[in-house]
Ligand SMILES: C[C@](O)(CO)[C@H](O)COP(=O)(O)OP(=O)(O)OC[C@H]1O[C@@H](n2ccc(N)nc2=O)[C@H](O)[C@@H]1O
């Protein structure tokens with residue numbers, strides 16, 4: 653039997669860092685949602701007790717460094733599954749982009765293997781397993797739109813934002829999440845975005861207010877390190893996006909656009925100097 657799972661990319665509509673914790677992680681307050689740009693996982697049981705990962709993308713690890721491999725290993729160990737699995741990752745989400753591609757693959761593997769092996773693991777438990785794999789994985793398990801606290805694993809689901817277009821542009825640079833958090837200094841932040849304002853904007857389904865309250869304190873670290881991210885933000889604003897922000901630790905920049913008539917102009921304008929541009933819908 654083969655089963656399939658979609659692993660969508662996430663964006664952070666708002667990301668604030670409150671403090672560094674004793675365990676080295678940072679206490680965050682975020683609002684996360686999913687966009688319609690997704691990897692697709694194909695999972696098939698193997699007669700041998702082994703985990704095999706393949707992908708058409710030549711630039712991701714296929715061994716135990718792959719987050720989908722780690723998810724399969726964790727579930728096998730915890731639930732004493734003595735069966736093997738073959739997982740094919742059809743990658744579409746750019747890698748190391750701030751879009752949680754690896755985390756979403758891990759979450760999709762947890763959901764998929766729960767079905768494939770008929771384990772009936774409750775969602776609460778999948779969330780805990782996800783948190784062992786990475787801070788963004790629990791949100792990727794649930795999807796939708798959520799407030800995330802703690803190191804990102806404490807989730808509160810809220811309603812989805814109103815439908816709109818999301819233009820994603822990734823400059824050709826690699827940004828390490830660990831480096832960005834490592835260089836973050838909470839006392840150097842000029843302006844913290846407001847969780848309350850963003851949540852209210854979403855609850856009122858006000859696209860304009862969502863655009864006004866977009867904010868990500870990690871821009872204060874990534875933008876000075878990589879001026880091309882700021883240039884992309886400026887270009888998106890100039891081309892007419894209604895709201896523009898860096899996602900996660902970057903370097904992908906997203907622009908929210910309400911009018912379909914504007915999308916082609918912004919997309920084509922960005923394609924002039926950035927190879928990786930996507931025009932997708934918010935996943936609602
Ligand atoms: C930037 C975001 O993607 C926003 O959604 C997340 O906060 C990061 O999520 P992630 O990539 O799943 O992060 P993890 O794989 O758990 O951690 C990667 C690195 O980022 C640092 N990290 C991560 C999350 C957090 N709340 N504080 C941190 O300091 C960790 O020290 C670690 O060295």
Ligand SMILES: Nc1ncnc2c1ncn2[C@@H]1O[C@H](COP(=O)(O)OP(=O)(O)OP(=O)(O)O)[C@@H](O)[C@H]1O
Nearest residue numbers: 718719747748749750751752753754755757788900
């Ligand atoms: N299934 C996977 N897909 C993509 N990258 C993976 C995967 N498994 C492991 N990796 C590794 O994880 C690293 C981060 O890739 P990923 O695409 O998850 O980053 P990201 O979008 O910045 O994530 P986040 O937003 O959660 O910080 C890369 O260096 C990549 O080699």
